Amino acid sequence: MKRRRIDSASAVPSPGIAAATGLLVGLGVVTSYSATAALSLDSTFPPLFFDHLTGLVLGGLAAAAAYHLPPTWLRRGALPFWAGTVVLLVLTLVPGILGYMDVWWVRAIASGLIAIFAFFFVTVSSRIVGLVGVTSNPTSGMTIATLIGTSAIFAALGWTDDLGKATALMVGTVVCIAASIAGDTSQDLKTGFVLGATPRRQQIGELIGVITSAGMVALAVIVLHHGEAATGGLGGSELPAPQAVLMKLVVDGVLDHNLPWHLILIGAAIAGVVALLRIPVLPFAVGVYLPMYTMAAVFLGGFMRWWLSRGTDKDESERRREQGVLVGSGMVGGEGLTGVLFAVWVVTINRGERIVGYPVGDWLTGLGWSSTGVAIVDGVLAAAAIGVILGLIALFARRQTTARG
Numbered sequence: 001m002k003r004r005r006i007d008s009a010s011a012v013p014s015p016g017i018a019a020a021t022g023l024l025v026g027l028g029v030v031t032s033y034s035a036t037a038a039l040s041l042d043s044t045f046p047p048l049f050f051d052h053l054t055g056l057v058l059g060g061l062a063a064a065a066a067y068h069l070p071p072t073w074l075r076r077g078a079l080p081f082w083a084g085t086v087v088l089l090v091l092t093l094v095p096g097i098l099g100y101m102d103v104w105w106v107r108a109i110a111s112g113l114i115a116i117f118a119f120f121f122v123t124v125s126s127r128i129v130g131l132v133g134v135t136s137n138p139t140s141g142m143t144i145a146t147l148i149g150t151s152a153i154f155a156a157l158g159w160t161d162d163l164g165k166a167t168a169l170m171v172g173t174v175v176c177i178a179a180s181i182a183g184d185t186s187q188d189l190k191t192g193f194v195l196g197a198t199p200r201r202q203q204i205g206e207l208i209g210v211i212t213s214a215g216m217v218a219l220a221v222i223v224l225h226h227g228e229a230a231t232g233g234l235g236g237s238e239l240p241a242p243q244a245v246l247m248k249l250v251v252d253g254v255l256d257h258n259l260p261w262h263l264i265l266i267g268a269a270i271a272g273v274v275a276l277l278r279i280p281v282l283p284f285a286v287g288v289y290l291p292m293y294t295m296a297a298v299f300l301g302g303f304m305r306w307w308l309s310r311g312t313d314k315d316e317s318e319r320r321r322e323q324g325v326l327v328g329s330g331m332v333g334g335e336g337l338t339g340v341l342f343a344v345w346v347v348t349i350n351r352g353e354r355i356v357g358y359p360v361g362d363w364l365t366g367l368g369w370s371s372t373g374v375a376i377v378d379g380v381l382a383a384a385a386i387g388v389i390l391g392l393i394a395l396f397a398r399r400q401t402t403a404r405g
């Protein structure tokens with residue numbers, strides 16, 4: 001079959017593609033059902049496996065149906081509409097999936113909130129990612145907006161107990177996953193267009209990936225929580241989970257009527273001033289609420305980009321930026337894989353005991369060093385390690401220019 005030639009502008013997904021990703025809201029429900037059921041952190045592997053198996057079966061049926069339906073359904077919007085309708089009916093009529101509410105009309109209201117928020121945020125996510133990139137996807141902001149809106153409605157209806165809080169979190173979870181999948185799909189289809197990939201096979205890969213990852217992510221979270229139970233688990237000193245704590249504070253604050261609205265209004269005013277100054281609001285807001293130690297690396301990376309770009313023309317600056325992003329992406333991936341290897345080592349070799357590294361501080365203390373001296377040496381070693389990392393980024397970002405010179 002002869003391929004129709006498409007100009008490069010069509011590589012940016014249209015609102016039609018954004019609407020089509022509404023079909024993935026159903027998969028968001030399935031994956032969040034598996035993950036949320038597993039995130040009752042006292043659960044064991046058998047119920048996790050059963051919930052995940054349920055998600056696999058339902059997701060497989062959805063994938064098979066989407067694969068065999070004619071493309072005209074998708075173009076006319078019939079497939080996303082009927083798929084969303086079926087998903088909302090399942091959420092309404094089947095107890096135990098959407099929170100723990102036993103009354104069907106309560107679940108119907110929650111399902112309606114999912115439909116409303118997901119309709120807007122799926123489109124926003126897909127469009128922003130298609131035009132700018134996945135790093136500009138405001139998933140956290142959309143999730144917080146969903147939680148505030150849902151919690152406010154639940155508070156007005158009097159559903160302020162723990163069941164109402166769990167259901168509000170479930171609504172936010174589904175919308176968050178749907179928006180994330182929409183942005184990821186938009187990015188993948190855009191990249192696939194450039195590379196000449198087959199969209200249908202890409203979408204099948206999306207379906208498989210989103211279902212299988214749900215169980216693995218939930219299992220990893222459970223293991224991490226129990227592994228750091230002595231320090232408080234999730235939300236403790238070793239696993240602070242600032243975003244999760246923020247979501248909890250939003251839901252608790254609205255439903256318990258103790259949310260400091262004056263602080264929210266102050267934050268909104270600051271965001272308005274930041275926007276007037278032409279500073280990106282989302283990165284600014286993320287930098288405000290995340291702990292300083294998590295943002296230090298972001299600051300150093302931005303400083304390194306500025307230092308490498310100064311005094312160069314536009315093309316060279318962009319080339320160095322792309323090289324630096326590639327190196328940084330490889331380091332992020334390598335750090336994740338290294339973490340997995342360390343986790344396997346802890347479980348299989350150390351029998352649950354954490355890795356402590358080289359006891360430099362103990363050695364120096366044994367030699368008679370004071371605590372102040374040990375702290376200074378630790379700081380110097382940490383600064384040296386950071387300096388080596390930044391030096392490697394600079395080396396690879398500038399390597400091509402040095403070779404040509």
